[in-house]
Amino acid sequence: MKTIALASATALLLLASPTFAAEGVELGVLDCAIEPGTGFIIGSKKELSCTFNSAEKTFAAETYVGDVTKFGLDIGTTGTTMMQWLVVAPSPEIYAPGVLAGDYVGASAEATAVVGAGANVLIGGSSKSFTLQPVSVQAQTGLNLAVGVTQFRLRSVGN
Template sequence: MRAAHLGKSARALAIAGAVLFAGGAFSGPVEAAEGSHVKIGVLTCAAGPKIGLLITSAEKIECTFEPSGAEAEQYYGRIRNFGLDIGVTAGSVIVWGVLAAQDDYAAGSLAGEYVGVSAEQTVVLGLGANVLVGGSDDSLILQPLSVQAQAGLNLAVGVSRMVIEQR
């Protein structure tokens, strides 16, 4: 079971890495993803204060998904970063475009695990970018629309894992 999970995570990381580097870490929308996927909505997540402990950090998040042409959905979860992560931040907000292979989104199906590569730098007010892949059969891509804004002092580069559940 664990080997299958590692295979899924490795595949998702490879997809996220390719998408991130095809578009540049901080260059805005990733055109490569848009060619094979359709935008099905926008996910906005807010995280509280964070303390980076060199190798790992974790943040609780509260999210709102606004699917195209449907009612908003509420999610909650956690983002864990693995890799270099040093410092303290006062909180952050990130907005992702949600891309899917097809436009047949079913309510609640955004819940699940997402993985990807991440980079952020904060000195008082800072920026970060995370392209995450996951959901059912790794079929969803979360692409940064509004680069993460946060206050504090932090440097982080590594792998992000986000798990969200519907309220």
């Protein structure tokens, strides 16, 4: 179990480093509120709601809903978590309203003892063309330890 935790944490650090980050164009920022919940040792699933604000000011803000599922070690309870990701794509032409909808996956690690922090780099969306890179590391309250793989699902709402 220690080996899995160490390997997951190492992968997370590599994915989060600027040298590993995919080259591309910054499309904007995705702000998400992740509902409170409890991890059950082998994983957890929490609902989320997000707003995407395009770097191109001619596009209106977009609303997304979905869920985040963690597979792996996830023990404890957390309050509402606020996350902010930079949305990166291979080119600006790929963007259209609602295009961020889809499934994202990546390595994750977080630790919480009353107030904690974590980082997640996720890849996916339509055509698996988008990278979500953490801008604001999550702030959460509770008591929790989570290391593993994260699946992040977004659905467009009225876009």
